[in-house]
Amino acid sequence: MTLFADIRALVIECLESLAARGRLPAGLDMGNVAVEPPRDPAHGDMATNAAMVLAKPAGMKPREIAAALAEALAEDARIDSAEVAGPGFLNLRLSEETWRGVIRSVLADGAGYGRSDLGQGQKVNVEYVSANPTGPLHVGHTRGAVFGDALAALLEYAGHDVTREYYINDGGAQVDVLARSVYLRYLEAHGQKVAFEDGTYPGDYLIAVGEALKDKVGDAYVGKPEALWLEPVRDFATEAMMALIREDLAALGVKMDHFYSEKSLYGTGRIEDAIEDLRAKGLIYKGVLEPPKGKQPEDWEPREQTLFKSTDYGDDVDRPIMKSDGAWTYFAPDIAYHYDKITRGYDQLIDVFGADHGGYVKRMKAAVSALSGGRVPLDIKLTQLVKLYKNGEPFKMSKRAGTFVTLRDVVEMVGPDVTRFVMLTRKNDAPLDFDFEKVREQSKDNPVFYVQYAHARICSVQRKAAEAGIAAEAGDLARIDHPAEFALVAKLAEWPRLVETAAAAHEPHRVAFYLYDLAGALHGLWNKGNAEPGLRFLQDDDPVATKAKLALIGAVQVVISNGLGILGVTPVEEMR
RNA sequence: GCACCCAUAGCUCAGCUGGAUAGAGCGCUGCCCUCCGAAGGCAGAGGUCAAAGGUUCGAAUCCUUUUGGGUGCGCCA
Known part of the structure; x- marks a missing residue:
């Protein structure tokens, strides 16, 4: 209740x-x-x-x-x-008895306290990360990964039927670049000197892939024309990169339900089907776009392209879906992918993109609106940049200098729990400062610590109580009678409401801020025990009061644990 | 030029999708451990919510305009 x-x-x-x-x-x-x-x-x-x-x-x-x-x-x-x-x-x-009832509810419902049927089992697809399969995930992806994962968990908690999905961009030119880069590493594995020109990926992480390719095919591709090896090497390389990315995600505790391949859209008629759907609605035409004003590209010349009339759905200009040479633009498979999501019967779609993709929001919404006849809402959440610091000094990233920070680096340095929590201490559309030293600091300006500390303190009290042979039980709670205690209970009572508003707004960061508040309320009550011994949780020679107070903090523990669960953070029983 | 996001205490940011006297952390000032974890707590100082209009019982929140930042803008994904 x-x-x-x-x-x-x-x-x-x-x-x-x-x-x-x-x-x-x-x-x-x-x-x-x-x-x-x-x-x-x-x-x-x-x-x-x-x-x-x-x-x-x-x-x-x-x-x-x-x-x-x-x-x-x-x-x-x-x-x-x-x-x-x-x-x-x-x-x-x-009435006081009403507040005491909250404690009973929390303890009775346990992990279910705060769960909501707000979503009424609606099918929601949350697409996040979706990084190009050309290398390991970096810090920017980390934020999207954590945000998407927490949002998915939050929606689930609020009664939605959620699918977590990753769209693999394995159909475009960038995977050809990847293939050529791996091919160079493959030649290198055969002892050849190679040069990495512009337009190839020089990253060390491809060395192992080149060697693995050598182990697999021997010298079959050495000195052979690209036409012979490009496709198999591309498949091999993308698979290797996706394996890498899955490991990255696993290190962060992110588990996707579904990986969806862009390539699977080609040659199967699925892009054509989606475009045909739009064509039937009179939204596809051939035309020439105006050059963008103010930017004045030097090599601009008018070209006739196949366009999607996205302006009918609030976009600023119509968007090309087919290049002048007859090949699809990247937008066409994107349309097909979302068409597929719609036909899979989702009631709601959510895309989590980096803020640099802000320009694609309108056209994507236009496409989904047109394809679903307005039935399926698409919410696009943009995650802002993460600025890295070390002891207050900006931590500059550079691929060349070897200071490129990957997701794995971050997780290995501070752990998945800290990474996840800190990534959610800002609204998704606000830039985030991430200081490698501060996030590991054990002080109250580190929210991760502050919340964990509250949970650990409760565990500490429970250990002491167990030593004294006192078990917590929500029996007689009459001894919960102080305004400071009821204030803490009031905070607990807010939890179910917070879950619903955070879920409705698609804002998991609210959970993190709530937990910080709740932890503060607990710390406050704890310290009041200094001045007022009657507020201490363990009351010598008064098992009735002690049990009641143990029930109270047990309820706090439940809510902290439930909240951290949504964020994907493990509550700790002891600070180390 | 156009579109989207942002502007709240000295600094970093919340503000529950329109509610009462706008909150927290850091920093500053002064306090609190014979006591379950002081890795914490309490109190004080600090604000024309960028500016101006509008909507209404009521605006940091919604609308318009202006200023000042960020991002993006055909045949790259």
Whole structure:
């Protein structure tokens, strides 16, 4: 059970009974009625805006409605008091027993506390990472990987049927470049001196691939024309890169449900099918685009291309899907891929891209909107850059200088848990500073530590209690009776609501910030025990109080654990 | 030139998709361990929410314009 939902239901119920008794007009739309935690604790435990929202449609004064509602609400056992305040807010104070019920709910539901049926089993496809299979994942991919993974988990937790998917760009020119680069390493493995010219990938990670190729085919391709080896080497190389990328993802704890190959779209009629669908809707035509203003490319000349009329769906210009030489542009397989997602029956699509792909948002949305007839929403989340620091000094990345930082480097240096949490301490569309030293620091300005510390502290208390032979149980909670304790419980009560709003907004970072707040509330209560011994969790010679307090912090532990679970971070029992 | 993202305390950032006196960390000032982990906590100082209009009971949040940053802009993915 979730307290905010319960109380909101109660408010609605009271409003309806007022309407039934003629004290309110019938048929009011209650959709905007909200029950929220007030910013100022002096305003009680919960506040509702019902009176202000309904004042206009009801043709009544806000405070008049609020007074009537207050009267009705006060009859419920859960409500201690309901006061009209300000322009028409109704501030509610809940009974202590109601708060104690939250502790019981949390402990009873355990890992399920906060789970929601908001998504109603809707099928959602979350596409993320989707890095070109030309090398290991780097820090930029890391953020997208963590964000996408946490978003997927959050949506699952909120009742969606989620598929995590990776689109492999193995159909374009860049995999030919990869093949040629591997071929050079292959010649090198045969003892030849080779030069890496512009347009090839000189990375060391291809040395092993070249050698593996040699082991597989011997000297079969040495001195042979490209036409003979390009295709098999390309397949070999992409497969090797994808194996590398899967390992990178595994190191970070990311598990995809599905890898989708761009190449599989070619020669199977699937691109043609998707384009045909658009053509049938009258959205494909041949035309010449205007040159972009202000940029003035030197080699511009008008060309007739096959275009998708994306301007019908809010794009700025129509987009080419076929080059003047008759080959597909990259956009065509992208369309086909999303067409495929739609035909697989997803109710909602989410793409996670790097911010440098911001220019493709409108055209992709246009395509999905056109292909699905507006049925399937596509949300595109852009992840901003990660700036690396070491002890406050910018950490410059350079492929040539060998200071190129890969995902694996980061994970090996700070571990997957820290990597994941820190990546979620900023909104996805805000740039993120990642300092290798600070994220490992054990102090309160490191949110990972701060949250983990709260969990570890609880475990520490539980160990002490176990030594004393006291078991936690949600039995008699009457000894939970202090405002500071109820404040902590109130924080726990917010969790289910937070899950829903974060999921609806597609913003997993809210979970990280919530956990930081919750940890703060626990640390605060802990330290109040310095001045007020009665607030300490372990009460000598008072097993009843101790058990109640153990139930309280056990509930905190459950919520921290549930939240970290969504972020893909393992809660620790001890700080080391 | 056009589009998208961003602008909140000295610094780094939240702000629950329109609510009451705008919050946290760092930094600064002063406090709190005979006590379950002080790796923490409490208190204080610090703001024309970039600017100006508009929408309404109510705006940091929504709309318009302006200023100032970032990203992108045909036959590359």
